[in-house]
Amino acid sequence: LPKTIGAACTEILNSANLSFALCPLLTDGAIEALLTAGSPQQQQQFIPKMVSGQWTGTMNLTEPQAGSDLSLVRTRAEPQPDGSFKIFGTKIFITYGEHDMADNIVHLVLARVAGAPEGVKGISLFVCPKVLADGTHNDVHCVSIEHKLGIKASPTAVLQYGDKGGAVGYLIGQENRGLEYMFVMMNAARFAVGVQGIAVAERAYQKAVAYARERVQSRPVDGSLPRAATIIHHPDVRRMLMTMRAYTEACRAMALVGAAAYDAAHAHPDAQSRQRNQAFYEFLVPLIKGFSTEMSLEVASLGVQVHGGMGFIEETGAAQHLRDAKILTIYEGTTAIQANDLVGRKTMRDGGTVARAVAAQIEATEGELAGSGSEHAAVMLKRLRSARQAFVDVVDYIVDKGRTDPNAAFAGSVPYLMLAGNLVAGWQMARALLAAEQRVAAGEQAEFMRAKILTARFYADHILTQVPGLRDSVVEGAAGVTGMALEAF
Ligand SMILES: Cc1cc2nc3c(=O)[nH]c(=O)nc-3n(C[C@H](O)[C@H](O)[C@H](O)COP(=O)(O)OP(=O)(O)OC[C@H]3O[C@@H](n4cnc5c(N)ncnc54)[C@H](O)[C@@H]3O)c2cc1C
Incomplete structure (x- = not known):
């Protein structure tokens, strides 16, 4: 499937069951690594x-x-006369490392061949199946489940690899290039984990809405009912639901735009366009992974809050989403x-070129918002412009400090990530707002489109507004991060 379609489908799978969907997620990553560097025989096998x-x-x-x-x-790999390797070592936290759901488990393993250089340049990638081609069990054993x-x-x-003489492993690609191949797998997996964040956020939102429609507590502040109403009447509950919805929709749009860039980077007929899309996609991957997962924690936490005390009680199920999201x-x-x-x-290496190209694209959307004439578009324009300007300030700061004062640049790394994710996701909400206004004008799906416009407006006023504060934390806040002596902690 094109990634754009695949991402939309895997979100649904992950909403249904995050734990279960993790198995095909990692299998996909392993397939991608084998497609990148595996021999034709390994690919076929x-x-x-x-x-x-x-x-x-x-x-x-x-x-x-x-x-x-x-x-x-x-973990070490010893070459054998038949061209295979014997693997020895301990790997921890291996997801779906052992189970009896499938006939075989294909482990992709990072290990060092004897005499390999120290550090990342001496790591190779091996395929090490649980069951070998002749049907015997390989020397890899599950020591415990966490x-x-x-x-x-x-x-x-x-x-545990190699307790009984060495697990049979086959080199994937060339020796000492393992981390490079693993990065192919990791980029796919990082994108997919971002989608997991969106999936769990969507699930938490749906559960919270259902509860808010049902739970009766307190009279409405506007006196519209003489008795206690369902909690969805209360402005603060609606604020929580809107926050959950706006984050989820914005991150979903960002992920799908990233997926479309990936598809264009692989399938566009024009080489320059492929290159531009690849650079854009690579810039987006840490935002999709980092921002969407951090937001999923906030959304899942709000999901618990909407449920009040029942949210803290396991039988409701809201707490599970919070625990899963972590x-x-x-x-x-x-x-x-x-x-x-x-x-x-993604920023220092090219002197901020791709980051500034993203800012230029956002500025083009600001031009479209200016032409809309609606109040919602005008508000979005104001918020988006100041967020984009804050982003450009931060990019300049990171590029400068990266050279002269790396501690200062990296002190602001996570706030920069949150700022960039917030902005790029908010930019998609601005584009959605414009598209929805056009559809409303054409009389299409008016209810859905109005909801989209209002969600974008909420994002502009309540989420994009955090960006200028994050700018200050990055550009002016390094001293507070690094000033304390290590022994003072
Ligand atoms: C449930 C689960 C499933 C997992 N599945 C897999 C799997 O299938 N395969 C696999 O190989 N691994 C897997 N992992 C491992 C996972 O990828 C690592 O736990 C993760 O990468 C963090 O590494 P660590 O636990 O050693 O933490 P550490 O690297 O020790 O990090 C501790 C803290 O230090 C910070 N830190 C470390 N280095 C830096 C730095 N350079 N700059 C700033 N901060 C830094 C981290 O952000 C973190 O806050 C899994 C882990 C869990 C818990």
Whole structure:
């Protein structure tokens, strides 16, 4: 499927069951890595059964001493005369590392070949199936399944490789290029985890709306009813529901725009356009992963709040979404790691060129808003313009400090990520507002379109307004972050 369609479909799967949908999510990543670097024989052996769902895939990066920093990976691979390798080591936190849902589990494993250079340049990627081609069980064993805060239906395994003489592994691509291949898988997985955030937020929103329509408590402040009303009447409950809805719709739009850029980067007939779309997509990936997952936590927390005390009680189900959402800001690179990517690779490396190109596109949308003539568009224009100007200030600051004072640049990394995510998602709401106004004028789906316009207006007044504050935190706030001596904590 094109990513644009695939992303929309996987959101629905993840809304239904985040834990279960994680299995195909990682299998997809493993397929992508095999397509990128696997030999034709490896592709033929593994991919058809992984696509059909007969076999599942895993991603084995993390070790006790190597999490965010994969240069510390110690699992070792010893070459064998037949061209295969024997793998020895311990991998932790491996999602769907062990289960009996499928006939085989295809583990993709990062390991070092003896004599490889230190650090990231000495890591290779291996495919290490649980069941070998001759039907025997490979020397990889599940040592334990973790007890977790959330996604409890997803088995998170500690895997031990090589206790009985070495697990059979086959090199994928070239030696010492493993991290490069894994990044292909990781970018796909990071995008998909962002979509998981949107999915859990949507689920939390739907549950909260249903409860708010049903729970009766307190008289309306405007005196419209002489008795207690359903809580959806209360302005603050509506504010919470609108916040949940606006975040979710904005992040969904941002993810789908990212997916469309990915599709254009692969399928557009014009090479320059492919390149431009690829750069845009790569800029968006940390925003889709980082911002959408952080917002999902806030949305799921509001979902609990809408339920009042019942939200804290497990039988309601609202708390599960909050517990589930927390992992999304951690795995596939924590929010800080996404922010480092945004600061280092996506902003400093090209001197802010792609970031400023995004700002120019936003400015073009401001021009369209100015031409609309509606009150909602005028408000959106005001908010979007000041948010875009704040973004440009921050990009200039990051590019400058990245060279002269890296601690100052990275002190603002997560606020920059949140600012950029907020802005790019809000920009999509501005575009949605314009499109919806046109449809209303044409008499199409008026109710849906009016709801879209009001949601965009809410985003402008209540969410985009956070951007200038985040700018100040980045541009003026580094001293507060790094000033305290380490021993004073
Ligand atoms: C349920 C679950 C499922 C998982 N599934 C998989 C899987 O399938 N495969 C797999 O390989 N791994 C998996 N992981 C591991 C996951 O990807 C790591 O836990 C995650 O990348 C963070 O690494 P860490 O736990 O070692 O934390 P650490 O790296 O120790 O991070 C601790 C804190 O330090 C911060 N930090 C670290 N480095 C930096 C830096 N350079 N700049 C700023 N801040 C920094 C982090 O943001 C974090 O706040 C899973 C984890 C869990 C909990």
